[in-house]
Amino acid sequence: MQIRKSSISVASKCLLVFMALMIVVGLLVFYPTDTETAEAAALKQGSSGSVVKTMQTKLINWGYLSGRADGVFGAKTKSAVIAFQRANGLTADGVVGTRTAQAMGITLSTSSSSAGSSTGTALKQGSSGTAVKTMQTKLISWGYLSGKADGVFGAKTKSAVIAFQRANGLPADGVVGSKTAQAMGITLSGSQSTSGGGPTSSTDLNLLARVVYGEARGEPYTGQVAVAAVVLNRVRSSSFPNSIAGVVYQSGAFDCVADGQINLTPNDSAFKAARDALNGWDPSYGCLFYYNPRTATSKWMLSRTIKLNIGNHAFC
Amino acid sequence: MSTKQVRVFCEEPQDNKKNKKGKNGKVVKTAVLGTAFGLCASAIVGLSVALYFADRTVQTHETYQRQMDAVYSRAYYDLLDGASGLGVTLRKIGVSNSPRMQQSLLYEVWASASLAENSLAMFESQDDGILQAQKFVNQLGDYSQSLARRVGNGTPLTPEEREKLIKMGDMADVYMNALEQVQDSLGEGKMFVGDGGALEGFTSAFSQFSDPSFEYPEMIYDGPFSDALESREPIAFMGEEITAQTGVDFISDYFKGYEIQNVEYIGDGNGDIPTFNYSLLVDGADAFIQISRHGGKLVAFNMSTSDGAEQAVKQEAGPTCQQNALAFADRLGFKDMQVVWSSSMNGECYINLAPVQNGVILYSDLVKVKVRERDSRVIGLDATHYAFNHRDRQIPAPVITAAQAGERLSLPSESDGRLALIPLHGMREVLTYEFECHSDGTYFIYIDALSGDEVNILYVIDDNGMGMRTM
Numbered sequence: 001m002q003i004r005k006s007s008i009s010v011a012s013k014c015l016l017v018f019m020a021l022m023i024v025v026g027l028l029v030f031y032p033t034d035t036e037t038a039e040a041a042a043l044k045q046g047s048s049g050s051v052v053k054t055m056q057t058k059l060i061n062w063g064y065l066s067g068r069a070d071g072v073f074g075a076k077t078k079s080a081v082i083a084f085q086r087a088n089g090l091t092a093d094g095v096v097g098t099r100t101a102q103a104m105g106i107t108l109s110t111s112s113s114s115a116g117s118s119t120g121t122a123l124k125q126g127s128s129g130t131a132v133k134t135m136q137t138k139l140i141s142w143g144y145l146s147g148k149a150d151g152v153f154g155a156k157t158k159s160a161v162i163a164f165q166r167a168n169g170l171p172a173d174g175v176v177g178s179k180t181a182q183a184m185g186i187t188l189s190g191s192q193s194t195s196g197g198g199p200t201s202s203t204d205l206n207l208l209a210r211v212v213y214g215e216a217r218g219e220p221y222t223g224q225v226a227v228a229a230v231v232l233n234r235v236r237s238s239s240f241p242n243s244i245a246g247v248v249y250q251s252g253a254f255d256c257v258a259d260g261q262i263n264l265t266p267n268d269s270a271f272k273a274a275r276d277a278l279n280g281w282d283p284s285y286g287c288l289f290y291y292n293p294r295t296a297t298s299k300w301m302l303s304r305t306i307k308l309n310i311g312n313h314a315f316c
Numbered sequence: 317m318s319t320k321q322v323r324v325f326c327e328e329p330q331d332n333k334k335n336k337k338g339k340n341g342k343v344v345k346t347a348v349l350g351t352a353f354g355l356c357a358s359a360i361v362g363l364s365v366a367l368y369f370a371d372r373t374v375q376t377h378e379t380y381q382r383q384m385d386a387v388y389s390r391a392y393y394d395l396l397d398g399a400s401g402l403g404v405t406l407r408k409i410g411v412s413n414s415p416r417m418q419q420s421l422l423y424e425v426w427a428s429a430s431l432a433e434n435s436l437a438m439f440e441s442q443d444d445g446i447l448q449a450q451k452f453v454n455q456l457g458d459y460s461q462s463l464a465r466r467v468g469n470g471t472p473l474t475p476e477e478r479e480k481l482i483k484m485g486d487m488a489d490v491y492m493n494a495l496e497q498v499q500d501s502l503g504e505g506k507m508f509v510g511d512g513g514a515l516e517g518f519t520s521a522f523s524q525f526s527d528p529s530f531e532y533p534e535m536i537y538d539g540p541f542s543d544a545l546e547s548r549e550p551i552a553f554m555g556e557e558i559t560a561q562t563g564v565d566f567i568s569d570y571f572k573g574y575e576i577q578n579v580e581y582i583g584d585g586n587g588d589i590p591t592f593n594y595s596l597l598v599d600g601a602d603a604f605i606q607i608s609r610h611g612g613k614l615v616a617f618n619m620s621t622s623d624g625a626e627q628a629v630k631q632e633a634g635p636t637c638q639q640n641a642l643a644f645a646d647r648l649g650f651k652d653m654q655v656v657w658s659s660s661m662n663g664e665c666y667i668n669l670a671p672v673q674n675g676v677i678l679y680s681d682l683v684k685v686k687v688r689e690r691d692s693r694v695i696g697l698d699a700t701h702y703a704f705n706h707r708d709r710q711i712p713a714p715v716i717t718a719a720q721a722g723e724r725l726s727l728p729s730e731s732d733g734r735l736a737l738i739p740l741h742g743m744r745e746v747l748t749y750e751f752e753c754h755s756d757g758t759y760f761i762y763i764d765a766l767s768g769d770e771v772n773i774l775y776v777i778d779d780n781g782m783g784m785r786t787m
Contacts, residue, residue, distance in 0.1 A: 251438065283616060
């Protein structure tokens with residue numbers, strides 16, 4: 001009886017162990033979704049700012065990193081972080097999350113910025129929100145702006161900002177960056193909404209560069225210009241949508257949209273090619289289609305007359 | 317006692333052995349049972365976890381499918397809305413005798429056609445029927461807008477135009493029929509997306525548009541989608557035909573002062589401008605050149621400069637860049653050119669040159685030159701506009717003076733008006749006075765030099781990605 005009892009208890013122990021194991025497995029499956037959100041605040045390769053600099057200084061002092069602290073989290077900093085994590089029994093992933101930060105004695109605040117986002121804080125024509133309103137009220141009371149503060153950064157506000165910048169020895173570009181904001185005594189925290197609206201061509205340029213990168217990044221430079229030109233030729237053609245976004249996102253039009261490569265960050269060459277095409281370069285002289293003869297399968301596409309070959313693409 | 321003890325002592329090992337054996341057997345049995353039980357339990361738990369995630373994936377998939385279906389349905393019903401009134405409105409215009417009524421109906425067609433155009437763009441593009449259907453709505457909207465503008469200016473519709481509108485009304489009915497076919501399958505409860513969805517039949521519903529027997533009226537009018545613009549000829553480059561070999565000689569001639577190597581003929585260009593294409597090294601960098609097969613003119617040349625953005629130097633192209641651009645164009649045979657616009661970006665500047673004929677700037681005939689600011693070297697040129705538009709023109713004498721034109725402006729002008737021939741709506745060219753004005757930014761205002769009407773306004777924007785440009 002005692003023995004049977006123990007066999008049940010062994011069985012139930014086994015079961016418990018397995019259940020616990022499953023729970024652990026379950027947790028592991030769920031866990032990544034939690035870490036993903038936590039990662040947003042972490043420092044990793046590509047981050048920059050004063051926190052990164054502080055961290056680098058510490059890593060240099062402790063001998064994990066050589067050189068000087070430049071505030072940019074690069075590959076070298078990453079290796080140093082991994083070495084630090086290994087030496088301190090932390091997960092060696094090269095990402096400074098809350099634990100690693102704690103071990104290093106640094107605080108992870110929102111002050112760390114990921115690459116590229118630092119320019120977004122400035123107020124400029126097209127911005128709106130309470131920060132703009134505060135700024136306008138100040139500019140009105142100082143006599144740079146007339147009318148009333150409406151919270152919208154328009155052409156008149158821009159002229160007023162330029163006048164203010166001139167009077168205060170700042171670069172008169174009409175953009176309220178950190179220096180101008182400091183001189184005005186306003187803070188540029190997240191109170192400003194994104195600037196938007198209107199047919200700004202930098203968004204067109206960006207979209208076009210993404211198509212070039214997604215579709216033709218291995219192609220010769222002229223081939224890249226030609227791909228961008230095909231998009232613009234379609235915008236001009238009556239048989240296609242009348243905007244760049246309309247053409248690019250038309251169903252089945254570009255492979256890079258279907259396979260998601262359009263979301264890759266374009267390189268310099270793609271941007272240059274897109275800019276050339278927007279400025280009028282079109283090596284295809286009016287072509288509306290292109291394909292790679294080696295990989296194309298669409299009969300409809302293959303039936304078209306080729307007008308030009310550049311690199312791996314046939315333009316028609 | 318002692319015997320008992322002995323017995324006990326003697327028996328004990330036997331008992332122990334027996335017990336041990338029994339115990340061992342039971343432990344093994346328990347372990348096997350436990351493991352089997354545990355495995356079953358873990359299989360059940362594992363399966364439920366897997367099922368849970370599978371279910372979640374299916375649910376997510378279905379949610380996306382429904383969302384996509386909603387997007388397509390919305391586009392489809394918008395398309396139906398846009399197309400439904402077209403036929404009737406077009407016929408009404410055909411019979412209307414009042415210019416005001418005609419104009420308002422024409423604008424109605426324009427708005428409906430724009431809606432239809434935008435919605436049709438949501439669907440698959442790689443099909444001749446859809447391409448033709450798209451062309452039809454685009455041209456219809458564009459044509460109506462151009463007619464409405466003209467009727468507004470006091471020129472009534474001609475009988476041919478009325479007839480064309482009625483013919484387009486018939487085509488709008490065919491269009492509507494195609495859409496109704498799709499409606500039938502939707503009526504059967506089909507979704508757009510997924511296997512056997514209405515999307516599969518959507519493209520084929522428009523196949524009539526690509527049928528060779530389906531006759532389109534030729535659409536030549538004053539607008540950007542006019543058929544006239546689709547059959548362009550490089551009228552400026554119509555000289556004698558050259559060979560690919562002589563093209564090489566032209567290149568060495570054009571690039572005097574540059575170090576050129578490895579000139580290689582890489583194929584023909586059979587686009588709107590027939591060209592011979594060459595790859596080569598110019599000052600050690602890869603370049604691509606297109607020479608027109610007729611006359612051996614340089615139509616386009618472009619270089620990929622070093623990767624990584626060049627250091628920006630200045631906002632407006634410096635005088636040396638402009639001089640080099642002009643000198644380069646002059647050597648290629650583009651004579652009497654003037655710099656009309658320049659903008660700089662990432663250490664490269666784009667300089668637009670336009671020919672000047674009897675003091676009139678010909679904006680249609682632009683030659684665009686790209687110059688690297690670091691050393692003011694020309695690194696690209698495009699003469700497509702020049703090729704399609706440049707010719708000896710009979711430019712009429714202005715009727716009003718620059719001073720009279722200046723009086724038409726609402727803003728004080730920063731410049732004396734200069735004469736410029738500008739392209740309007742893609743087809744027409746108008747002789748104008750160009751004025752530069754400032755008020756919360758820079759405007760270029762164009763006053764018709766014959767009628768004194770304001771015909772175009774451009775506003776200069778400073779764009780992060782593109783540098784200075786007008787819109």
